[in-house]
Amino acid sequence: MSQTNPVLRTETDIYQSLALIYDALMQDINYEYWSDFIDAVIQTHHPDAETVLELACGTGSFALSLDELACYDIMATDQSGKMIEVAKNKASAIPNNVFFQQMDFTNISITETFDIVLMLFDSINYMLKDDDIVKVFNQVKQLLNPVGFFIFDFTTPSNSEKAEKLLNEKGVSENGYEFERISRYDKSEGIHYNEFVIEKIKEDPNSAPERYHELHKQRVYTLPHMIDIIGKSELKIVAKYDALDIFEADENSDRITMVLR
Numbered sequence: 001m002s003q004t005n006p007v008l009r010t011e012t013d014i015y016q017s018l019a020l021i022y023d024a025l026m027q028d029i030n031y032e033y034w035s036d037f038i039d040a041v042i043q044t045h046h047p048d049a050e051t052v053l054e055l056a057c058g059t060g061s062f063a064l065s066l067d068e069l070a071c072y073d074i075m076a077t078d079q080s081g082k083m084i085e086v087a088k089n090k091a092s093a094i095p096n097n098v099f100f101q102q103m104d105f106t107n108i109s110i111t112e113t114f115d116i117v118l119m120l121f122d123s124i125n126y127m128l129k130d131d132d133i134v135k136v137f138n139q140v141k142q143l144l145n146p147v148g149f150f151i152f153d154f155t156t157p158s159n160s161e162k163a164e165k166l167l168n169e170k171g172v173s174e175n176g177y178e179f180e181r182i183s184r185y186d187k188s189e190g191i192h193y194n195e196f197v198i199e200k201i202k203e204d205p206n207s208a209p210e211r212y213h214e215l216h217k218q219r220v221y222t223l224p225h226m227i228d229i230i231g232k233s234e235l236k237i238v239a240k241y242d243a244l245d246i247f248e249a250d251e252n253s254d255r256i257t258m259v260l261r
Contacts, residue, residue: 015058017198017212019082022059024173025181031065034120037244037257038151039069042116044246045149045238045259049115053077053143055105056123060087063098073097075112079104106132108139115145119152122255125192125218130229137233137260150235150260157220159254160185160192167194176201185220192218223251226258235260 018025042049050073054063057076060083067074076098078084084102091098103109105119106127117140127133140150167183182195193215200210221229223240230237239259240249249256 014214014216015078015080016082016214018196018214019059019080019086020175020212021171021173021177021179021196021198022083022086023061024171024177024179026058026061029061031061032068034062034244035065035069038066038118038120039071040246041151041239041241041257041259042149046115046147049148051075051112051114051145052116052118053110053112053114055103055117055119055140056121057087057100058083058121060084060090060098060100062120063087063100064091064094064096067096067098072116075099075101075110075114077101077103077105077110079106105139106136108143110143113143113145113148115148117143117148117150119150122153122155122218124152124154125220126216128191128217128219130232133229134233137230137235141234144261148261149238151257152260153255153257154221154226155192155218155255156222156253157187157190158252160220161187162254164192172201190220192220194218223249223253223256226256230258230260 052072052074054074054076057063057078060076063074063076066072081102084100087100091100124133127136144150164183164185167181170180172178177198177200179196179198184193196214198212237258238261241247241257242249242253243255
């Protein structure tokens with residue numbers, strides 16, 4: 001992949017061109033393990049839960065894995081129309097009961113309520129301002145049934161310090177795109193940058209190049225900071241778990257799963 005002039009076409013909205021290679025980026029994720037953990041969290045706090053809304057569902061792999069448990073009616077949403085398109089295509093190939101819909105979690109447009117609302121894979125880290133997170137939390141509050149719960153995870157500075165270089169990678173997707181991820185954590189800013197360069201492998205050497213570029217910014221949060229943000233919202237903390245285990249999270253946790261109501 002050429003690095004001299006890698007960007008001939010730029011997608012201004014993140015996760016648009018990334019949808020082309022998202023499943024290749026996430027190929028090491030054990031979705032069955034994740035769905036078993038989230039199911040355990042749900043059963044711990046709301047064993048009668050039936051309806052689930054997933055925010056920021058990406059290409060739908062988690063929702064489809066959770067659906068295999070045959071316990072929940074699932075609606076999965078993402079702000080990226082291209083992500084939802086990939087999710088629907090994936091779902092069309094297997095039996096499932098997941099309903100996919102395009103929706104921006106910062107501007108929730110549905111009126112249904114749910115027993116469980118999920119927001120996983122550190123999607124909340126894309127929110128760079130405290131007040132914006134509070135607004136999302138308050139919108140989620142309106143989506144919850146009276147005994148419903150909101151489950152989300154976030155990554156901490158400890159995670160970024162450990163993963164900064166490990167996230168640098170190059171690969172090729174099954175649909176014929178080369179990609180490179182360049183990871184950089186700016187500790188002074190508290191921002192983790194992930195830059196993606198994506199290029200279609202040309203079958204015809206005379207065809208025009210197809211290249212894309214996305215720059216992702218995630219703010220990393222300490223546990224005390226996230227607790228402070230939650231305290232400004234209408235939601236209350238029920239539990240906080242270390243990574244994907246039913247153990248109490250603390251300030252040394254790399255990834256923290258929060259349960260709110």
